[in-house]
Amino acid sequence: MNHAQLTALGRALRVLGEHGEALSADTPDARLHEVRADLRRALDLLEDTVTTAPPSTRCAEHPTGPVDESAPDLCLLCETRRRAARRAEFNGPAPQARPADPAPSRYGVRGDRPQPQQRWLPELWNGQAWQLCGTPRRDRREAELFVKAQLRAPHPAMAYRVVHEFTDYEVLRIWGTPVRVDIEPMGNL
DSSP, rough: OOOOHHHHHHHHHHHHHHHHHHHHHHHHHHHHHHHHHHHHHHHHHHHHHHHHHSEEEEEEEETSSBBTTTTOOOOOOHHHHHHHHHHHHHHSOOOOOOOSSSSSSSSOOOSSSSOOOOEEEEEEEOOEEEEOOOOSEEEOHHHHHHOOOOOOHHSSSSSEEEEEESSEEEEEEEOOOOOOSSSSGGOOO
């Protein structure tokens, strides 16, 4: 916005302010038409002044950046940066880059390969199949405590189990007896 546009827009808005102060219940229609003409003039000046797209986020750094509905400022770029910082708090700092080997291997170096992930998955028997019933845990004891709490809930499932996920799956323990239940009443007659 250049100085001339700024001055003209300010003058038009001040005129509208004066119209607003002068309005009353007995304002004649001619005066209202004058207010409408001044309002249109101010809107036209504003239309000529604004050259960018309306902001899609509430972020001052990326006002027209990509949108993430779950972010407080709707900015996907800033939310990605915040998530990486939160992950770094739990996982520790990112590994430092090593100098390149003189003859890199086709298959990489052991340090380049990701470490295997180890998780414990709490599952419940829903009468037909095992289904995940909670967040996968990084600690077996924590997963077993979660299942024990589920058993004390008002409406526990027929059976629970904890599955160890480590490149492959291994059932560690089952609480209860999983019995296949027909979902149709009266045996599907």
